[in-house]
Amino acid sequence: xxxxxxxxxxxxxxxxxxxxxxxxxxxxxxxxxxxxxxxxxxxxxxxxxxxxxxxxxxxxxxxxxxxxxxxxxxxxxxxxxxxxxxxxxxxxxxxxxxxxxxxxxxxxxxxxxxxxxxxxxxxxxxxxxxxxxxxxxxxxxxxxxxxxxxxxxxxxxxxxxxxxxxxxxxxxxxxxxxxxxxxxxxxxxxxxxxxxxxxxxxxxxxxxxxxxxxxxxxxxxxxxxxxxxxxxxxxxxxxxxxxxxxxxxxxxxxxxxxxxxxxxxxxxxxxxxxxxxxxxxxxxxxxxxxxxxxxxxxxxxxxxxxxxxxxxxxxxxxxxxxxxxxxxxxxxxxxxxxxxxxxxxxxxxxxxxxxxxxxxx
Amino acid sequence: xxxxxxxxxxxxxxxxxxxxxxxxxxxxxxxxxxxxxxxxxxxxxxxxxxxxxxxxxxxxxxxxxxxxxxxxxxxxxxxxxxxxxxxxxxxxxxxxxxxxxxxxxxxxxxxxxxxxxxxxxxxxxxxxxxxxxxxxxxxxxxxxxxxxxxxxxxxxxxxxxxxxxxxxxxxxxxxxxxxxxxxxxxxxxxxxxxxxxxxxxxxxxxxxxxxxxxxxxxxxxxxxxxxxxxxxxxxxxxxxxxxxxxxxxxxxxxxxxxxxxxxxxxxxx
Numbered sequence: 001x002x003x004x005x006x007x008x009x010x011x012x013x014x015x016x017x018x019x020x021x022x023x024x025x026x027x028x029x030x031x032x033x034x035x036x037x038x039x040x041x042x043x044x045x046x047x048x049x050x051x052x053x054x055x056x057x058x059x060x061x062x063x064x065x066x067x068x069x070x071x072x073x074x075x076x077x078x079x080x081x082x083x084x085x086x087x088x089x090x091x092x093x094x095x096x097x098x099x100x101x102x103x104x105x106x107x108x109x110x111x112x113x114x115x116x117x118x119x120x121x122x123x124x125x126x127x128x129x130x131x132x133x134x135x136x137x138x139x140x141x142x143x144x145x146x147x148x149x150x151x152x153x154x155x156x157x158x159x160x161x162x163x164x165x166x167x168x169x170x171x172x173x174x175x176x177x178x179x180x181x182x183x184x185x186x187x188x189x190x191x192x193x194x195x196x197x198x199x200x201x202x203x204x205x206x207x208x209x210x211x212x213x214x215x216x217x218x219x220x221x222x223x224x225x226x227x228x229x230x231x232x233x234x235x236x237x238x239x240x241x242x243x244x245x246x247x248x249x250x251x252x253x254x255x256x257x258x259x260x261x262x263x264x265x266x267x268x269x270x271x272x273x274x275x276x277x278x279x280x281x282x283x284x285x286x287x288x289x290x291x292x293x294x295x296x297x298x299x300x301x302x303x304x305x306x307x308x309x310x311x312x313x314x315x316x317x318x319x320x321x322x323x324x325x326x327x328x329x330x331x332x333x334x335x336x337x338x339x340x341x342x343x344x345x346x347x348x349x350x351x352x353x354x355x356x357x358x359x360x361x
Numbered sequence: 362x363x364x365x366x367x368x369x370x371x372x373x374x375x376x377x378x379x380x381x382x383x384x385x386x387x388x389x390x391x392x393x394x395x396x397x398x399x400x401x402x403x404x405x406x407x408x409x410x411x412x413x414x415x416x417x418x419x420x421x422x423x424x425x426x427x428x429x430x431x432x433x434x435x436x437x438x439x440x441x442x443x444x445x446x447x448x449x450x451x452x453x454x455x456x457x458x459x460x461x462x463x464x465x466x467x468x469x470x471x472x473x474x475x476x477x478x479x480x481x482x483x484x485x486x487x488x489x490x491x492x493x494x495x496x497x498x499x500x501x502x503x504x505x506x507x508x509x510x511x512x513x514x515x516x517x518x519x520x521x522x523x524x525x526x527x528x529x530x531x532x533x534x535x536x537x538x539x540x541x542x543x544x545x546x547x548x549x550x551x552x553x554x555x556x557x558x559x560x561x562x563x564x565x566x567x568x569x570x571x572x573x574x575x576x577x578x579x580x581x582x583x584x585x586x587x588x589x590x591x592x593x594x595x596x597x598x599x600x601x602x603x604x605x606x607x608x609x610x611x612x613x614x615x616x617x618x619x620x621x622x623x624x625x626x627x628x629x630x
Binding site for chain 2: 254
């Protein structure tokens, strides 16, 4: 009896492992569009709910009628919705969007499930820039983001320059260089933190854990076009990324320009990652968790995974930032605390479930 | 008949020492060539050179009467497919998705497969007996199943030439035989030409039309299995005493390694 029970259980479990992963039809534009529309719906929903939440009581009904343009709200509510909450929600969405794409692409290119967009040291370079900016007393509108972005750019060029050999980028060299550069810049950051005593210290610590309270529409209008263009370019190569997951050499054999793709992707991702964190500070775990979650739900095909992770990342970060705003209301948590709080246990669960696959070969 | 791949006086080096020296070789249509030779004799390098993945320093490689260097990568991939020794997919693609990847060299800018691509993938899976595995994750397969799937991917590339780099080295005897049987039937029914690197000389001899014995980057001997596999050539090239007799069933050469330990055992009996 037991034998037959085992036999029936085994295939069912396999089926469960693969759920959502494959259809016998291959990937179709229809599937990508449908998934995109569903996730966009969720995104809009979460954004509206987030608009209605906060220390000042504005009901979801009021928000909906305001957004739909039926009824205007009073001056104070308008200020809160349009000047404070909306830009913050939009920026949270944009940051989550970008970091998740970065995670997906880096995990594929480095063939490493632990990769995330900060792995090459972009975040620590951006942090040094931002912290110098804060120490100098620059503003969060222009000065700090600018220095931070310059720090990020400098780091990417440094890491890629050191790792490049005969025009090629070898993944493990790249990772090691990233780790070393990270360690060095962390020391620089600690130096600045220990020599700063006043209220600037609070700003620095918040920045290091992700702070979306400084959102401006100006940031969005600079970030959005750049991010959309870079993501669009990367999406063209989504099929190439599928092949790379099966090994660089066999991808090369089938006609993927592996080295060129690496240069474009590492530069592109680092550029947009550096840009968003210069606005938001370092928000960890988004770029690591969201790609894994989406891969579990939708399978590993990058033609679906890239857009799904982008939208999923936006949803996740808006939700996390809303929690960061309201948990200790009226005071706030850095959003990175929330993402780490949710992300770390989820990742441990994932490691228990999937770890054996990641350590193969 | 000619398969369209020929090498004329090919030299290749990674640094200052020749890895391949003066290789001449023509692959005939519908034949299976077994490439053998000791570790480090240049088998994998020669395979990559034949596939145009490594740029040669001297000599020429012709693919359909045109020099290999005049081809774009994707065009080569429509003529030649490669099955590596081991392939690890980091994320759990399904078997069907993996096989469908073989259509990559045939696709344009639009990043989705069409109906024809799906049909070709299905056909390749039918030919390799992997249709039942279609929805399974590549991670769940055994070594033998995975190699069959990768051969299906190579077929989906619709290449006339398939190069296999030790596809059986991690397989047990039953699965080794299955891979060779599959290759033999594909060359017969599909008119493919195959070069297979193998360390199992006796088994390869049963299936290959010709054997190519490589030694220190040069062709030591090439020809029918019975010409190439003799006690003299094998023990010289591998520097290991062997006995070569005939397989009683297939009449192909059979290699037995002579170990000192074996001698002792005989005495003990």
